[in-house]
Amino acid sequence: MKVAFFSTKSYDRQSFDHYLPESSHDFTYFEPKLDHNTVALAKGFDAICTFVNDHLDEKTLKKLSKLGVNTIVLRCAGYNQVDLKTAAELGFKICRVPAYSPEAVAEHALALLMTLSRKTHKAYNRVRENNYSLEGLSGFNINGKTAGVIGTGAIGRAFCKIMLGMGCKVLAYDPYENEELTSLGVEYLALEELLASSDIISLHCPLTPDTFHLISQKTLAQMKDGVIIINTSRGALIETKAVIKALKSKKVGNLGIDVYEQEEDLFFQNRSEEILQDETIARLMTFTNVLITGHQAFLTNEALAQIATTTLENLDELEAGKKLTNEVVWKEE
Known part of the structure; x- marks a missing residue:
């Protein structure tokens, strides 16, 4: 052809x-x-x-x-x-x-989480400037946390196994339970229960009319204070303006995204010489507890x-x- x-x-x-x-x-x-x-x-x-x-x-x-x-x-x-x-x-x-390679995306989700947990991106920049101060670099352990995984298709399953290996309690939400995961100790819950119980929430579901703005003002209110949200699936799973409000109120403690609602005219291009016109992502980038990558989770x-x-x-x-x-x-x- x-x-x-x-x-x-x-x-x-x-x-x-x-x-x-x-x-x-x-x-x-x-x-x-x-x-x-x-x-x-x-x-x-x-x-x-x-x-x-x-x-x-x-x-x-x-x-x-x-x-x-x-x-x-x-x-x-x-x-x-x-x-x-x-x-x-x-x-x-x-x-x-x-x-x-479901592992490629799952491992990138872990990379976002670990970078946020130990602030290695900030430490890297400091050391390059000959600044070896540890002030402001205190992190948190992933071990012992409760990780909620929304969507247990191939990528979600890979991420569940990674989090089990990190010593986390792993909860999952999916219309179809996976017997392999339950045998490994993953507990399936209703979405509302998962949101309320998780320290870390990672999205691994497709974008459909049912999952559009799955993370919204309503669902954010059901989460723990200081929750960590990771998204390597589709940008529109998250209502960005609602998350910005949650970051400002500290409802969301950390946000790691490889996808973005309005990424179409930004991602996959070099725009370093241009003035950023997207005020929403510009606002996101002002938060020190937000990490954004440009849809590279698949790129291995x-x-x-x-x-x-x-x-x-x-x-x-x-x-x-x-x-x-x-x-x-x-x-x-």
């Missing part, structure tokens, strides 16, 4: 180029993200390959259909960026990468290899007309 590859970064090209010589597919890399303004780049291709911030809304999908492109491979697990109803009506075939060599190989396997199945292992379909609610 001839594939138009949108939102290309150097690490994408490097990982896919490693496997393309063994593949029958021909890739053309485009740096712009896909939306209704750039969709014309897909003309003449059999399929498109997109990432989390590409727009697959009704307008873009209709333009793709007119171009004769009805095959989409997502090089990510989430698909909230896709208008699945319109895609189904137009006859699109869509595949995703459901799991790529192992995960990139898995994304590339699974995407190519998805294309093989699509080209051969086989049953699609990783198909995304619209289900009427």
Whole structure:
């Protein structure tokens, strides 16, 4: 297949180029993200390959259909960026990468937590300035804390195991309990009970209408004072303005996020020479107990290899007309 590859970064090209010589597919890399303004780049291709911030809304999908492109491979697990109803009506075939090194994301969640717990980011900057003072660097032990994990899919399960290894009591919330985790000592609770009982809350669930603003003024009020919140899933799981208020009142003691509600026009780009226009994230960055990374939790060599190989396997199945292992379909609610 001839594939138009949108939102290309150097690490994408490097990982896919490693496997393309063994593949029958021909890739053309485009740096712009896909939306209704750039969709014309897909003309003449059999399929498109997109990432989390590409727009697959009704307008873009209709333009793709007119171009004769009805095959989409997502090089990510989430698909909230896709208008699945319109895609189904137009006859699109869509595949995703459901799991790529769950440990990569889980370990990044731990990295955020450990950095906040021991303020290593601040210590690093101090020592580089020849400042060896320990004032203001007091941290807290993770061992002995109660960790609440919301969502126990592959990534959530990996994070549960890490926290058990750190000596934490681990609580979980998920519509589907995992027997392996319960056998290891993880206790499943109702969401309200988990929020009220956890010192640390880590989000590992998809973004759906039900989970949009899962962390809100209402749910924050149910949490312990000084709670630590970690989010490596999707930005809109957190109502950012509500969390800012909770940080100001010290209801939230620490916040570590790798994703952000309005990240689309910020993340994956170098904006160091520009004036930051987003006042909400600018406000977040004024808090000394907030740590933000730019959607890098997935970015390990192992995960990139898995994304590339699974995407190519998805294309093989699509080209051969086989049953699609990783198909995304619209289900009427």
